[in-house]
Amino acid sequence: xxxKSAKKIILNKTPIPDQEPAxxxxxxxxxxxxxxxxxxxxxxxxxxxxxxxxxxxGCPVNVPIPQFINSIKTxxxxxxxxxIKTASFLPAVCGRVCPQxxxxxxxxxxxxxxxxxxxxxxxxxxxxxxxxxxxxxxxEMIEPTGKKVAIVGSGPSGLTCAFDxxxxxxxxxxxxxxxxxGGVLIYxxxxxxxxKKVVAHEIELLKDMGxxxxxxxxxxKLITIDEIxxxxxxxxxxxxxxxxxxxxxEGENLNGVYSANExxxxxxxxxxxxxxxYDTPIKKxxxxxxxxxxxxxxxxxxxALRLGAKEATIIYRRSEKEMPARREEIHHAKEEGIRFELLxxxxxxxxxxxxxxxxxxxxxxLCEPDESGRSSPxxxxxxxxxxxxxxxxxxxxxxxxxLVPRSTLKLALNACGYITAxxxxxxxxxxxxxxxxxxxxxxxxxxxxxxxGRKAAAAIHEYLTCKN
Amino acid sequence: xxKILEKILIRHPDVFYYKVDAPxxxxxxxxxxxxxIRIHExxxxxxxxxADINPEEGTISLIVMSVGKTTTEMSTLNAGDEIRDLCGPLxxxxxxxxxxxxxxxxxxxxxxxxxxxxRELKATGxxxxxxxxxxSSDLLIYEKEMRSLxxxxxxxxxxxxxxxxxxxxxxxxxxxxxxxVDMVMAxxxxxxxxxxxxxxxxxxxKTTVSLNSIMIDGTGMCGGCRVSIGGKTRFACIDGxxxxxxxVDWDILINRQKTYLNExxxxxxxxxxxxxxxxCE
Numbered sequence: 001x002x003x004k005s006a007k008k009i010i011l012n013k014t015p016i017p018d019q020e021p022a023x024x025x026x027x028x029x030x031x032x033x034x035x036x037x038x039x040x041x042x043x044x045x046x047x048x049x050x051x052x053x054x055x056x057x058g059c060p061v062n063v064p065i066p067q068f069i070n071s072i073k074t075x076x077x078x079x080x081x082x083x084i085k086t087a088s089f090l091p092a093v094c095g096r097v098c099p100q101x102x103x104x105x106x107x108x109x110x111x112x113x114x115x116x117x118x119x120x121x122x123x124x125x126x127x128x129x130x131x132x133x134x135x136x137x138x139x140e141m142i143e144p145t146g147k148k149v150a151i152v153g154s155g156p157s158g159l160t161c162a163f164d165x166x167x168x169x170x171x172x173x174x175x176x177x178x179x180x181x182g183g184v185l186i187y188x189x190x191x192x193x194x195x196k197k198v199v200a201h202e203i204e205l206l207k208d209m210g211x212x213x214x215x216x217x218x219x220x221k222l223i224t225i226d227e228i229x230x231x232x233x234x235x236x237x238x239x240x241x242x243x244x245x246x247x248x249x250e251g252e253n254l255n256g257v258y259s260a261n262e263x264x265x266x267x268x269x270x271x272x273x274x275x276x277x278y279d280t281p282i283k284k285x286x287x288x289x290x291x292x293x294x295x296x297x298x299x300x301x302x303x304a305l306r307l308g309a310k311e312a313t314i315i316y317r318r319s320e321k322e323m324p325a326r327r328e329e330i331h332h333a334k335e336e337g338i339r340f341e342l343l344x345x346x347x348x349x350x351x352x353x354x355x356x357x358x359x360x361x362x363x364x365x366l367c368e369p370d371e372s373g374r375s376s377p378x379x380x381x382x383x384x385x386x387x388x389x390x391x392x393x394x395x396x397x398x399x400x401x402x403l404v405p406r407s408t409l410k411l412a413l414n415a416c417g418y419i420t421a422x423x424x425x426x427x428x429x430x431x432x433x434x435x436x437x438x439x440x441x442x443x444x445x446x447x448x449x450x451x452x453g454r455k456a457a458a459a460i461h462e463y464l465t466c467k468n
Numbered sequence: 469x470x471k472i473l474e475k476i477l478i479r480h481p482d483v484f485y486y487k488v489d490a491p492x493x494x495x496x497x498x499x500x501x502x503x504x505i506r507i508h509e510x511x512x513x514x515x516x517x518x519a520d521i522n523p524e525e526g527t528i529s530l531i532v533m534s535v536g537k538t539t540t541e542m543s544t545l546n547a548g549d550e551i552r553d554l555c556g557p558l559x560x561x562x563x564x565x566x567x568x569x570x571x572x573x574x575x576x577x578x579x580x581x582x583x584x585x586x587r588e589l590k591a592t593g594x595x596x597x598x599x600x601x602x603x604s605s606d607l608l609i610y611e612k613e614m615r616s617l618x619x620x621x622x623x624x625x626x627x628x629x630x631x632x633x634x635x636x637x638x639x640x641x642x643x644x645x646x647x648x649v650d651m652v653m654a655x656x657x658x659x660x661x662x663x664x665x666x667x668x669x670x671x672x673x674k675t676t677v678s679l680n681s682i683m684i685d686g687t688g689m690c691g692g693c694r695v696s697i698g699g700k701t702r703f704a705c706i707d708g709x710x711x712x713x714x715x716v717d718w719d720i721l722i723n724r725q726k727t728y729l730n731e732x733x734x735x736x737x738x739x740x741x742x743x744x745x746x747x748c749e
Contacts (some may be wrong), residue, residue, distance in 0.1 A: 035717065177555070178687075221492065221557055222557070253720045254723075255723060255727045265689065276731075277510065279735055280512045280730070
């Protein structure tokens with residue numbers, strides 16, 4: 001920072017107003033309410049406008065962070081969104097669900113002395129402001145190239161890839177298996193963390209850009225990748241890691257045991273929380289246990305609480321430090337009264353008349369970290385105990401959905417069934433077929449999937465333009 | 469949105485046949501597969517077996533019995549109406565080969581999805597015997613259709629109003645005792661399929677069953693349809709719906725099917741109150 005400033009550096013982030021924990025634990029409205037223009041300008045003024053912005057390098061899609069923050073600082077909110085949209089197609093989503101603490105904000109110079117600039121909150125502010133003012137940020141489009149690209153899956157990687165390719169003038173068709181586009185943004189992430197209207201707004205922009213979205217199209221069943229390649233010049237597979245894993249313990253098929261995918265899909269996609277107004281039912285447990293320590297586990301347990309659980313508990317086999325969930329989500333969950341049974345592992349689910357009655361767990365110890373630096377949990381002999389529950393949600397991760405891999409000829413897969421694709425370009429073993437996001441990497445984050453979609457779009461563009 | 473081309477009341481007052489315009493699905497679908505439908509914005513997604521597939525016409529056929537809210541709402545749709553969401557074909561097709569003598573057992577609704585299966589089996593050179601069961605003769609569906617393409621049709625009714633008095637397994641056991649049978653395929657209520665398997669097991673006859681567990685997406689994403697087959701968890705939507713019946717854990721399936729009985733009732737009652745006159749035609 002060259003400009004000499006008399007004012008002192010403010011060490012703390014401008015707080016973001018939240019819905020009170022006592023109130024929000026019984027509704028599905030968004031938890032974080034977002035900055036007002038005044039708060040946003042105040043926070044934007046904290047940015048040091050570094051010449052070599054490390055934050056940008058920390059962002060998987062390299063959003064020009066200092067530039068958009070500068071626009072907010074000067075009150076030019078419309079320009080802020082235009083700048084963000086040059087790099088990120090889903091700022092309203094990323095501003096809410098990105099793990100900024102591990103990315104842009106982790107490298108913020110201010111973070112060395114105090115708290116980093118609240119980049120995520122500012123990104124969200126710019127995106128929400130644009131949404132409220134019906135400014136959809138439609139980019140300039142290039143003349144149609146006449147090339148056709150198919151995108152399989154409408155999650156974050158597919159949407160991003162579609163956005164970039166459409167912008168470059170290619171004709172893009174997205175195939176989505178469910179009845180609504182958005183993938184995990186629609187079926188997985190709850191309304192209180194990511195309102196569905198935010199996702200719908202971004203998808204409208206794609207439609208406005210001429211992208212065709214075909215829902216209810218299960219690729220591998222209705223159409224195969226091979227058939228797609230007969231009709232399209234290239235294809236991007238972004239089908240995600242949506243195949244739920246179970247623990248394999250006794251009692252897992254009892255009524256009242258859900259995969260997190262099922263539980264969240266019923267609530268988010270099918271709106272079971274509005275049953276019977278909406279037809280899809282869900283068991284509203286009084287005492288709910290969620291197995292796992294990731295963001296999906298936090299989403300599930302906080303959803304269970306909002307459905308009316310008197311007691312909602314996270315069961316995790318390691319300690320809080322090892323939890324893969326974002327600190328912010330753990331913090332919100334604690335504020336809402338979620339119980340944490342840490343260093344605890346389920347050994348069986350106990351039933352009565354076909355329904356879950358209790359979960360038997362064992363306490364764990366963390367042994368000394370091995371060479372990889374990871375401590376593995378080991379059972380404490382004789383420490384078995386039971387927690388009475390009526391709903392159990394298994395959130396221990398997901399695997400690759402086999403429908404596309406099983407039905408596609410000569411598509412190379414790794415030993416776990418994920419598609420083998422080049423990290424920088426998304427190229428697969430099949431010419432013209434690219435892949436990215438969780439179906440390549442295994443379950444990761446929205447922004448990493450977006451990054452993969454973006455890299456693949458650049459590679460597809462190059463492939464299509466060099467082919468002639 | 470897919471359009472309903474034809475609707476026929478095939479059993480008074482609550483069983484309807486629908487022919488739906490679905491060119492892409494009809495070209496891919498095979499006997500034994502299913503589709504998932506959602507009829508309006510607030511509706512559930514429900515799986516329905518394919519009762520017929522006609523790729524030349526570009527149509528598929530569905531048979532729907534009004535048993536709960538969604539199926540009753542479906543019965544208010546008529547020819548010319550559109551189905552909001554139609555997704556398929558889903559699941560693995562029935563494995564068809566030249567087995568020799570095959571017995572198809574259909575309980576209640578099971579007769580409908582067995583129709584395209586019977587046709588394929590016949591076309592592949594099998595001798596096809598169909599056993600159809602119902603509580604009473606007026607509840608039978610698809611008898612004429614089945615007679616038109618199988619070698620023998622045996623009817624059983626609980627009340628003896630037609631055919632053999634008793635359940636399907638009475639006729640099945642008799643057939644197994646009289647002739648060598650190479651394959652049995654059963655489609656119908658879980659309890660019926662369970663007893664079919666118990667009947668065929670002592671004869672050592674391979675028996676496949678089509679499992680109708682609760683589903684949401686039908687693509688392997690939710691795991692709600694999981695079933696236990698030979699001690700291993702399988703998803704009916706992508707690994708099935710057909711499995712070796714002798715390996716199925718029937719108690720788990722039957723128990724899981726009951727998960728939402730209360731909610732289904734609540735939802736249907738609330739709907740009936742508001743639509744007392746909607747369902748008549």
